[in-house]
Amino acid sequence: MAADESSHSELSNTGYEIFIGVLSVLSLVNIVLLSLLRDEDLQTVVYAIDVLLSIVFLIDFLTRLRRAPSRLDYVFRQFGWADLLASLPFPQVKILRVFRLIRVTRLLRRYGAGNIARSLIRDRAGSALLSLLFIAVLVLEFGSLTILHVEKSAPEANITTASDALWYVIVTMSTVGYGDVFPVSKAGREIGRFIIVVGVGIFGTLSGYLANLFLAPRKEPPAAAVVYADEDTRHQLQQLKELLDQQRVAVEQLERGVGGD
Numbered sequence: 001m002a003a004d005e006s007s008h009s010e011l012s013n014t015g016y017e018i019f020i021g022v023l024s025v026l027s028l029v030n031i032v033l034l035s036l037l038r039d040e041d042l043q044t045v046v047y048a049i050d051v052l053l054s055i056v057f058l059i060d061f062l063t064r065l066r067r068a069p070s071r072l073d074y075v076f077r078q079f080g081w082a083d084l085l086a087s088l089p090f091p092q093v094k095i096l097r098v099f100r101l102i103r104v105t106r107l108l109r110r111y112g113a114g115n116i117a118r119s120l121i122r123d124r125a126g127s128a129l130l131s132l133l134f135i136a137v138l139v140l141e142f143g144s145l146t147i148l149h150v151e152k153s154a155p156e157a158n159i160t161t162a163s164d165a166l167w168y169v170i171v172t173m174s175t176v177g178y179g180d181v182f183p184v185s186k187a188g189r190e191i192g193r194f195i196i197v198v199g200v201g202i203f204g205t206l207s208g209y210l211a212n213l214f215l216a217p218r219k220e221p222p223a224a225a226v227v228y229a230d231e232d233t234r235h236q237l238q239q240l241k242e243l244l245d246q247q248r249v250a251v252e253q254l255e256r257g258v259g260g261d
Contacts, residue, residue: 014111014119015127020060021104022134024097026141027053031094041152042145044162049141050089057087057097079103129209132202136173143169143195147188154185168192173199 030046030053037043061083068074075081079099086096108116120127148165151157158181159165168181172195183189 013123013126014108014116015123015130017104017107019130019134020056021101021108023053023056023137024101024104026137027057027094027097028101030141031091034091039149039152041148041160041162041165045141045144045148045165047089048162048166049137050094052137054087054089057083057100060100061087125209125212128205132205135198136202139173139195139198140166140169143173143191147183147191147195150185150187150191151183154188157184159183159188169195172196173202175199175203 027050030050033046034043037046061080064083065071065074065080068078068080071080075084082096082099085093086100144162144165147159147168148162151159151165159168164181168183171178172192175196183192
């Protein structure tokens with residue numbers, strides 16, 4: 001029971017925990033990519049995404065540290081020190097992000113598949129938003145890698161550096177499209193079409209989420225709702241009522257006896 005309560009307190013939001021878990025997987029994949037890629041510009045794209053992930057992991061660490069019942073226990077016994085080191089954008093400590101993935105996996109396994117599904121359905125808007133954010137990160141990284149790989153060697157190409165590729169994907173996803181950089185190859189244009197379609201879906205859903213968040217009326221809780229903590233409390237309350245009834249009957253009998261005398 002104590003372990004379950006600890007898991008529920010640590011598992012603040014199911015969708016968020018899954019989001020952090022998949023980001024941890026992505027960061028570990030990036031470690032492998034850096035060892036496989038030989039092009040310096042492609043490596044720079046991966047480094048840039050890793051800085052973004054490091055910021056997310058640092059915010060996650062600070063949030064967990066603030067919410068932890070015992071900060072010392074979190075840092076030293078629950079591998080909080082590994083979370084802190086893993087949030088730093090240094091190649092030597094990135095492998096420590098596996099501890100974050102292990103924690104997420106352990107919490108979700110203990111929480112149960114049924115509870116996870118119900119939690120995601122109950123918070124559909126938040127889960128959809130986090131899913132789209134993860135998709136946006138994937139498109140930003142792999143879209144930049146792909147467009148740079150395809151365009152860099154094309155004749156008269158203007159997407160030739162990591163900065164060009166990241167800028168192109170960002171403005172294309174946001175459907176701004178300044179036109180200062182653009183693909184010149186057929187494969188590059190196909191990649192651009194895909195990024196535009198995904199960007200429209202991401203920002204359209206984000207706009208709907210924000211509109212619902214700020215404009216939807218708040219549901220007022222029932223005024224006369226009585227909430228019982230659990231079955232034991234209800235049983236104790238029923239026993240107390242029966243005891244009070246017995247005492248009232250005993251008092252009435254005593255009063256009649258005194259009056260008869």
